[in-house]
Amino acid sequence: MENPLTPEVLADPVALTRALVDIESVSLNEQAIADHVEQALRGVPHLTTFRHGNTVMARTDLGRAQRVVLAGHLDTVPHNDNFPSTLRGDLLYGCGTSDMKSGVAYALHLAVTLPEPRYDVTYFFYEAEEIESTYNGLFLVSEAHPEWLRADFAVLLEPTYGVVEAGCQGTMRAIVTTHGERAHSARSWRGVNAIHGAGEVLRRLQAYEGRRVTIDGCAYREGLNAVRIVGGVSGNVIPDRCEIEVNFRFAPDRDAAEAEAHVREVFAGFDLAVTDMAPGALPGLDNPAAREFLTAVGAEPVGKLGWTDVARFAAMGVPALNFGPGDPNLAHHRDEHVEIGKIRDGAATLHRWLAAV
């Protein structure tokens, strides 16, 4: 198949977004798009290109004092009657327009068109971000070739609608279990109803006020929520067990141990088991490349509430933030789209940042 990523397409972030959207790449089906991206990069004299699975990386080696990463994932969620793309006025519709082929287009466009960026740059195009993390290309490369990801600062081109979202909140899950004693429901006073006992757990959740905290000018807001509850033996038995799964989203000034201690304090007196823990990432905006990036954008950063792959960079010691043209509220929706103007504005911002001397 001919490569739709022609030199003319690579020169225009809007045309490139559309071409990338029109290459089907639902998670675990990224081979075609990775082949096209790799081929587009291999011929560029100022880049060295690597591949691991369906993750493709290209880097400059100009001996700059600082190295930055521009990263985007190649996969999308499954289509929902929104493939291929359609253009309606100033809006480009289709699966992956917002999340995040418009961001991928930035990195690929700059990789090919900017031979002498002000920092050395690692352009990173990875597979399988939308599914469980064991398939995630950023995770796999961080395990197999951590040296590929060494850098002073990273920009993850996830949809932020043109603002800078810095750091990210952590997420933790735990199961709170209440215990009772079974009895026949015709003689309920002989037992202890574990579902009734869960009422106090729900009361504490209902009363919980999530902390708001500002770090490096970024506002974060925590939340503690039941995401699942299950209990019951049969229609005539007083249940002896009820499980409430809770999800704590926490600001990046708490580490994993502090987050767990806090949740244990909230549910003091109850049986609690942690089932999942992914710490967040501090904004890391005191880094010089990050400061220059913020200057180029010309707007204050905001805190990222959801957990994103910036936390993987943070875990490798690379401060990272999110910046992309798509609207994050449209991600994974049938009417996903991106504004042409936003693509052009963001491309200009990145160019201003990387090309300046």
Added chain:
Amino acid sequence: MENPLTPEVLADPVALTRALVDIESVSLNEQAIADHVEQALRGVPHLTTFRHGNTVMARTDLGRAQRVVLAGHLDTVPHNDNFPSTLRGDLLYGCGTSDMKSGVAYALHLAVTLPEPRYDVTYFFYEAEEIESTYNGLFLVSEAHPEWLRADFAVLLEPTYGVVEAGCQGTMRAIVTTHGERAHSARSWRGVNAIHGAGEVLRRLQAYEGRRVTIDGCAYREGLNAVRIVGGVSGNVIPDRCEIEVNFRFAPDRDAAEAEAHVREVFAGFDLAVTDMAPGALPGLDNPAAREFLTAVGAEPVGKLGWTDVARFAAMGVPALNFGPGDPNLAHHRDEHVEIGKIRDGAATLHRWLAAV
């Protein structure tokens, strides 16, 4: 196969209990026991015998002013390393010893050995009481041949450990549903958590005080309990729905409509759907045959808390009570057993009642 229910065995309620226990009759496998019972009854000159499926009935027609029913089910729950019977001292162990072949033995023994009872008697041996009610022999006959069950009073020979349990409580199930709005759990304040909303339902259940009421000297005690709870969409979504199944056990002075109205009042403001309703039965102890029965037993009746087939008799206009030698707490347990002395005491009581003139 030779009938183990020989004249010698039929003459002794203890030997008869053991012989009945040793005929395997787990629910839906009652053909052999029904055949043996029918054969034992067919040859008796003072009885007329009928059969419907694996339900067997025999009746006297002596022209007495009153007719009473003695009823017992032939089936058992599945065995649990407790078949066939074993005798240890004064205790007969085995599946069905308590629930309720010792009661069935009473009816069969009296049917064969008492040619001129003081009332006309209908002896009723029915199938499939331990499983869903569509198979229940008492239900099936009440639909197909309601005239077979016409009577002034009924004794259901279910295990009561030798006391008289009168009437029975009703049982009702309903689903209380709380509603909310989905949102990503990283931005939980944009949604409404339906599981948190269930906390108020559980609080009302926890605070609920079951009414105690005495009717015809029988004490009843109500209870309202959650028997199941389920809610949750996925680990990162604020759930928009939670269901709490509640079971209300209510005294027989409330009918179905009153029971439902009460539960709706308890959960005022919540979405509630009734899923199951089986009204109870009043003790009905003002009936002459019932009064004479209580005199023969010589002890005060107590209220029956669980729902039993006495409610089916009550629904047909036949006051009914439970009386049997087994311990109801042993029913369906691996170490189910019955005391030989209790079998003999109860048989003497029933004989005193029915034989007296």
